[in-house]
Amino acid sequence: MLTIAVMNFKGGVGKTTLSILLANELAQRGHRVLLSDCDPQNSAMAWQSWSKSNLMVERVEKIRPKKTERSDVDMNVLDCPPRYGDQCIAAAIASDVALVPVMPGPLDYAATGLLVETLREANKRRTSPLPALLVANRTMPRSVVSRLLVETLNKLATQVDGxxxxxxxxxxxxxxxxxxxxxxxxxxxxxxxxxxALCDEALALAGRK
Structure with missing residues (x-):
């Protein structure tokens, strides 16, 4: 079972939206997908209730740092809590790859900097660094703010292995x-x-096709 964590400590960056889009993309490819709603706001659970999607969505009260294998699931997408703490560290330890959506703006960069610290802490407890993709989200092509976003993400990516x-x-x-x-x-x-394309990148980073 491949576990993908979608993480950011700032609300409104599109974390849950990306989790849902990614889970549905994987399901469309024929994978047996579980979307684990680890966010106290229960947004993924709420979406599932009105969307009539066949996607399997479950509420997770506590993320454990040791992965639990399931025979009925190929891919597990974790919609992580939007705050610093043991739960996000546990998710980073248990996951095979992480996606970090980031929007343009100084508050978003500050929150992502804190998340980078979380990834560094998790890497100390892993046998190898967690592969993580910093994802520029809600971008406007050829805009100055989008260019600055990518430049900032490149700097942040150098601060943590993987x-x-x-x-x-x-x-x-x-x-x-x-x-x-x-x-x-x-x-x-x-x-x-x-x-x-983003799904392809995540799978390749995790050593899957």
Whole structure:
């Protein structure tokens, strides 16, 4: 079972949205996917209740640093709590790869800096550094703020072993929000392309195809 943690300590960065999009992309590829809602806001659980999605979503009260294998699941996506603490460290220890969505802005950079410290702490307790992708989220192509975001992420990635900036940036698209608002329908090709590419990156980083 491959475990993917989606992490950030700042709310509103698109962490749960990315978790849901990633889990659905993996499911569309034929994997047996579990979306573990570890966020106290229970946003993924709420989405599942109105979306009528066939995706398996479960509430997780406590993340354990040792991975628990399940015979009915190929891929486990963790929507991690948006705060510093033992739970996020445990998630980083138990996971095979992490995705860290980051939006442009000084508060977002500060929160990501704290998350980098968490990854460093988790790496001390792992047998090898956690592969982590810093993902530029809600970007606007060719804008100054998006360019500064990528530059900042590149600097942050040098501060922890195993981290790198994803080649794929997720653009600002209403399609992602709309996909989560009502009954779930697969993304159209144009909107799905960056999600698919990011999924490919995560799987490759974890040594999977």
């Amino acid at each position: 981290a790198r900036v994803s080649k794929t940036a997720l653009p600002q698209r209403t399609a992602y929000v709309e996909a989560l608002m009502g009954t779930w329908t697969p993304l159209a090709k144009e909107a799905r392309t960056p999600v698919r």
